Amino acid sequence: MIGSSSALQPAGGWLGQLDPRLRIGAGLLFALTTIGLHQAASILLALVSALALALTTEICWSVLMRRLLVLESLLIVLLISLPFSTPGPCILVWGDVCASQTGLELAAVLLLKVSTVMIAMAVLIGTLDPATLGHALGQLGMPDRLTQLVLLTIRQIHLSQAEFARLQQAIRARAFVPRPDLHTWRTYGWLIGMLLVRSHRRAQRLLEAMRCRGFRGRFYLLVPGHWDIRDTLAALLLPWPLLALYWLDTHLGWAPR
Numbered sequence: 001m002i003g004s005s006s007a008l009q010p011a012g013g014w015l016g017q018l019d020p021r022l023r024i025g026a027g028l029l030f031a032l033t034t035i036g037l038h039q040a041a042s043i044l045l046a047l048v049s050a051l052a053l054a055l056t057t058e059i060c061w062s063v064l065m066r067r068l069l070v071l072e073s074l075l076i077v078l079l080i081s082l083p084f085s086t087p088g089p090c091i092l093v094w095g096d097v098c099a100s101q102t103g104l105e106l107a108a109v110l111l112l113k114v115s116t117v118m119i120a121m122a123v124l125i126g127t128l129d130p131a132t133l134g135h136a137l138g139q140l141g142m143p144d145r146l147t148q149l150v151l152l153t154i155r156q157i158h159l160s161q162a163e164f165a166r167l168q169q170a171i172r173a174r175a176f177v178p179r180p181d182l183h184t185w186r187t188y189g190w191l192i193g194m195l196l197v198r199s200h201r202r203a204q205r206l207l208e209a210m211r212c213r214g215f216r217g218r219f220y221l222l223v224p225g226h227w228d229i230r231d232t233l234a235a236l237l238l239p240w241p242l243l244a245l246y247w248l249d250t251h252l253g254w255a256p257r
Helices: 020-035 040-055 061-074 076-085 101-124 130-139 144-173 182-212 229-237 239-251
Strands: 090-094 097-100
Touching (some): 061 076, 076 097, 076 101, 090 101, 144 182
Antiparallel strands (some): 090 097
16 A cells, blocks of 8 residues: 555566556456466466566565465455365365365465466556556546546545554553453544544545645546557567467366366
8 A cells, every 4th residue: 555564666677667558458468368267287377477577577575475465365265165165076074074176176276366366466557656557547548537536545545544553653652552351442443433534534635635726526637648669569569478378278288177
């Protein structure tokens, strides 16, 4: 998130020189191609490609791995339940419950796809500055209201994070130590309530500041696109590795479907 220690730094090197619209399109195409893969070997090849892309950029690996772990922790229940809810040959029996080989393979494929898409999207799109991302979405034809929603949501998340840090510092300054008792839960309730109230007030002040600067319901894209010959060459070369990956997935039987 913006303004936090978990934020990815803007991409440098060759990736930072590409047009943001090209990076958004490349991320979406790579994600769609990866989702459509079925062979285990081709999915691993896509994962290796995403890791190789990350290695060529100046991305913070600790932040990337932290985000990847957070995403996969949200899927842990699904990954655990798939072997026991998918019919197929049993490879592990626990009482009356059977873990199928098909379910384990499905869970592994899902984990690989999620990791691959997450790494690629984090490198290509996650390293874009929020304002640059919003302008690129607008230039790609996204509706004005949706573009405004993206920009204002990112801004409000940053403000809410800063407000939450101040409230945490305030309760620590009053010697608050969390314990498993009613006082702790009551304090956390007040903390969340104050966060919501103050975030709402900050949002109102933000809207007033925007109106004072002539905001009339639309963000004007003051930064023109800088598409050049390098972006054109990259756009022409991009589909071929993806097509090759899809061809390998459909024609080479490296792993059972």
